[in-house]
Structure formats: C-alpha cells, structure tokens
Amino acid sequence: MLILSFLVPSKILLEMLYKKVEKNPYCLLVVGTDAVIEKTVRTDAIMILLVDHQRGKVLISNVPRDLLVGKNKINSLYERSGMDGLQETLKQLLNLDFDGYAIVNYEVFKYLGDKLGPIEIQIKEPMKYSDTVQNLYIDFQPGIYQMKGDELLAYIRYRREAMGDLARIERQKEVLIKLVEKARNLDVFQIASIFSSVRKNVSMNIDIGELIYLFLKLKKSMSIGFVSFPYVINKDGDVVADPQKLADYKNVLMSLNVPETKSMPKVLLLNCSSDKSRGFLVRSQDLWNQKAGVLPNQIVWEDVGINLNRDTVIILNKAKQEEIKSLIKKVYPNYDFVFKLSSDQDVFVQYLSIVKKMSENRIYPAFPYDAVVMVTK
Numbered sequence: 001m002l003i004l005s006f007l008v009p010s011k012i013l014l015e016m017l018y019k020k021v022e023k024n025p026y027c028l029l030v031v032g033t034d035a036v037i038e039k040t041v042r043t044d045a046i047m048i049l050l051v052d053h054q055r056g057k058v059l060i061s062n063v064p065r066d067l068l069v070g071k072n073k074i075n076s077l078y079e080r081s082g083m084d085g086l087q088e089t090l091k092q093l094l095n096l097d098f099d100g101y102a103i104v105n106y107e108v109f110k111y112l113g114d115k116l117g118p119i120e121i122q123i124k125e126p127m128k129y130s131d132t133v134q135n136l137y138i139d140f141q142p143g144i145y146q147m148k149g150d151e152l153l154a155y156i157r158y159r160r161e162a163m164g165d166l167a168r169i170e171r172q173k174e175v176l177i178k179l180v181e182k183a184r185n186l187d188v189f190q191i192a193s194i195f196s197s198v199r200k201n202v203s204m205n206i207d208i209g210e211l212i213y214l215f216l217k218l219k220k221s222m223s224i225g226f227v228s229f230p231y232v233i234n235k236d237g238d239v240v241a242d243p244q245k246l247a248d249y250k251n252v253l254m255s256l257n258v259p260e261t262k263s264m265p266k267v268l269l270l271n272c273s274s275d276k277s278r279g280f281l282v283r284s285q286d287l288w289n290q291k292a293g294v295l296p297n298q299i300v301w302e303d304v305g306i307n308l309n310r311d312t313v314i315i316l317n318k319a320k321q322e323e324i325k326s327l328i329k330k331v332y333p334n335y336d337f338v339f340k341l342s343s344d345q346d347v348f349v350q351y352l353s354i355v356k357k358m359s360e361n362r363i364y365p366a367f368p369y370d371a372v373v374m375v376t377k
Contacts (some may be wrong), residue, residue, distance in 0.1 A: 019209030026051040026214065028206070029087060029101040031078060044106065044157070045172060046074065046086075048096070050253060053217040060176070061227045061253070062169040068238045069093065093241070094250055102204040106153060109175075111198055113152035116182040119175070121147045124298050127158050142364055170295060173226055184219055191215055227252050228293050233286060265317070265324045265370035269296040270354070272312075272374045276303040284375075291331040297369065304361045306354060308376055311337045314351050317370035318343060324371045335375070 032045035046063040065075035069089060077086045087098050113119070127140040138154045147155060156172050183191070195208050230245035271280045281301040288295050313328055315321045318341060328337055340347045351372060355365060 019207050019213055021053060021210050021213050023099050024052060024054050026053065027096060027099045029090070029098045031083070031086065031101065031103050033078070033103060033105055044075070045169075047172075048090075048094075048253070051214055051218070053214050056218055056222050058218065058222060058224045059227060059253070060173070060224065061229055062172065063090070063229050064169065064231055064239050066239045067229070067231065068240050094253060096250075096253055100204065100206040100210075102202055102206065105201040106157065108198045108201045109156060110149040110153045111201070112179055112194075113147065114149040115194060115197075116179055117148035117152060118146035119152070119178040119182065121145045121152075121155055121174075123155075127155075129158060142362075177224060180222075180224065183215075184222070188212065188216060228289070232290070264292075264294050265320050265327055266368065267296040267298075267324075267327075268365060268369045268372045269299045270306055270372065270374045271299075271301045271303075272306050272308045272376045276301070288331055292327060296373070298365065300358060300363055302361065302363065304357045304363060306357060306374065308374055311335050311376050312374045313337050313339045314342055314347060314354075314372040314374075315339060315370070316342045316351070316368070316372065320370050328371075328373060332375070 028049040028051065030045075030047040030049060032047075044065065046065060048061045048063065050059040052058070063074060065073070067074045069077070072080075074086075074089065077089055081089075083101055083103065087101065090096060091098070122144050123140045123142050125142060127138055129136070129138040131137075136154070136157065138158050140155070140158075145151065152175065156168065156175050158168065158171075183194075186194070192208075192212055195211060199208065227249065230242040230249045231239050232242045234240050269284060271284075273280060278301060281299055284299055284301070285295055311332070313324065315324055317324075321339070321341070325339060328335075340350075342348045342351055354372065358365060
C-alpha cells in the first residue's frame with residue numbers, strides 16, 4: 001500500500017479504497033461473540049449503530065445480552081437461530097430494518113487496543129475473575145491504568161460485579177468512545193490497513209470500502225450519541241423491556257434524533273444507610289439507571305464511618321448547583337435533601353473529613369467531583 005501511494009494519485013487511490021454508501025441513515029447491527037465453549041457460541045455484546053453520514057451523526061444503543069425475550073435471553077438467539085434469527089427478533093421488537101451486520105470476535109479489541117492504545121482507564125473497584133475454560137484471568141485493583149490489548153480486552157469483558165452485563169455496557173461505551181477518538185487521528189491508508197488486519201476476526205455482509213467511506217465521512221466532524229435500551233428488572237430478577245418507555249425509544253431510533261450529549265455533573269455517592277452491603281450498590285445503580293439514564297461516577301457502598309441523620313448533598317462546583325439539584329431531585333423525588341456549598345468553611349472541613357475516611361479505608365476518590373451525595377436509606 002505504501003508503494004501504491006507513490007504510484008497512484010491520491011484522489012484515484014481514495015476512489016479505489018472506498019465505496020460510496022447511498023443509504024442514509026445506515027443501520028448496522030454489531031454482535032460481539034464470546035469464546036466457543038462446548039460447541040456453543042453466544043453473543044457477548046449486541047450493539048445497534050445508526051449512522052447519518054450526511055450530517056456526521058452516530059447513534060449507538062447497546063441491547064442487554066440478558067434481556068428476556070419470550071422465554072429466552074436474547075444472547076441465546078444467535079446460537080439457536082443465527083444472525084437471521086437475531087435480526088428478525090430485533091426487527092419485530094423495535095420496528096427496525098438493518099442494512100448490514102458485523103459479527104466481531106473479541107480478539108479485535110485486543111488488536112485495536114495495541115494498535116490505537118494505550119487509553120486511560122480508571123478502575124474504581126477491585127475487578128477479579130478467573131475462567132480456565134476461556135483462558136480468561138482478570139485482576140485489577142483501584143487506580144488509573146494506561147491500557148492496551150490484553151488489559152483492555154479483560155476490562156470490557158468483566159461482568160462479575162453486582163449489575164453484571166448492565167455495568168459492562170457502560171464500560172464498552174467508554175472504551176468505544178476513546179478508541180474512536182484515537183482512530184480519528186489516522187489517515188485513510190492507516191484506516192485501510194487496520195480494516196484489513198481485523199477482517200479475519202470479523203464476519204460481515206458489508207463491503208470494506210463502504211466502511212472506509214463511512215469512517216472518512218465522519219472522521220473530521222462526528223458527534224456520537226448514546227441512547228439506553230429501556231429495561232426494568234422484574235420481580236424474578238429478569239431484565240425485560242420497559243413497556244412504558246419502549247415507544248419513545250423506538251421513535252428515537254426511527255428518527256435518528258440523536259440526543260445531545262450533555263455533560264452530567266460528576267457525582268460521588270456515599271452509603272450512609274444502615275445497610276452496608278452490596279445490596280445498596282445494586283439498588284443505587286438500578287435507581288440511577290432508571291431515573292437519570294446514567295450512573296454516579298463513583299459509588300461507595302462500604303462502611304467508612306460516615307454517619308448522618310439526614311440525606312445531604314455537598315456541592316463542590318457552585319456553577320453547576322442548579323443542575324446538581326435538578327439531577328438529585330430527579331433520581332430521589334421523595335427524599336428531603338439538604339444542599340450545602342463547599343465554599344462554606346465548615347462544609348469544606350466536612351468534605352475533607354469524608355475524603356480522609358475513604359482513604360483510610362483504601363477507597364480513593366476519582367477527583368474532581370461536582371457533588372458528594374450522601375443517602376441515609
């Protein structure tokens with residue numbers, strides 16, 4: 001390719017490398033597959049991408065792999081019915097026609113991590129898991145990491161925390177955005193080389209030239225929006241589609257009305273209730289996901305010796321105080337919070353005391369924060 005770039009004028013070479021995509025918006029279904037275990041392959045990730053290459057907008061939505069459709073989880077559909085069955089199920093559920101699909105082996109993320117990395121990842125809680133069948137070993141302690149290949153692959157595959165796959169979806173979004181930002185600095189030849197290298201680990205019905213065309217159209221100016229799949233956890237603990245929000249979700253997908261990416265206040269959530277268990281973590285993650293569509297930046301569920309008689313918010317970023325109040329009231333509509341400004345000396349001393357107690361318990365805040373939210377129930 002390097003020799004070719006000297007022999008062929010760049011304009012002609014570009015025409016050779018990419019193929020124009022006429023369809024707009026372009027709807028792509030991306031499926032990540034796990035390792036083959038006892039001749040069974042299940043989808044480890046399901047992602048819908050809607051690409052408006054004329055306006056430079058991309059809308060991404062992850063479908064929870066544990067989503068119950070009928071009597072079965074959606075991640076078993078690929079193994080039982082293949083790509084056709086999975087696409088048909090999603091079409092019936094979402095009234096969505098797919099223009100193409102890509103089945104991606106997780107080794108792709110290892111390659112991309114080495115090629116585009118390192119990328120900065122912050123681990124907020126210990127992540128430890130071992131699976132000899134899949135040759136998968138994960139052991140991360142809290143801290144800031146510069147991750148490449150194997151580490152990055154382990155990070156996005158981990159699902160042993162309380163929220164399992166739902167929390168992993170958030171990590172996949174984080175990694176995807178950071179990899180895209182790295183890739184935007186590459187030229188057409190580097191992009192073509194990467195596509196060629198990952199092709200052996202990707203099965204798709206899309207022309208590589210079309211992918212290069214889409215990427216180049218979006219490379220200079222691209223806004224990425226994420227829309228969360230509307231789910232609820234029923235009384236049996238199953239993840240099911242939320243019927244009250246499904247219609248609005250389908251309208252967003254159909255219209256490609258990409259939500260504006262708004263900078264949410266960075267929140268540290270502290271457990272000041274009597275329940276010092278992971279149950280607090282599970283309830284909090286579910287509540288924030290349902291009410292706000294985002295998770296706090298850090299949740300401390302452990303007992304670090306902070307006792308309060310009233311739900312309290314310490315506002316650290318005065319410029320965002322109204323936004324913080326609105327967010328807290330949205331998540332906790334029936335709570336009576338007292339809001340304090342850290343500019344008050346006594347409040348700031350209280351905040352420093354909280355940070356000290358966390359550090360003494362080997363829990364390290366991921367500064368900076370806009371607010372510290374302390375709930376007593």
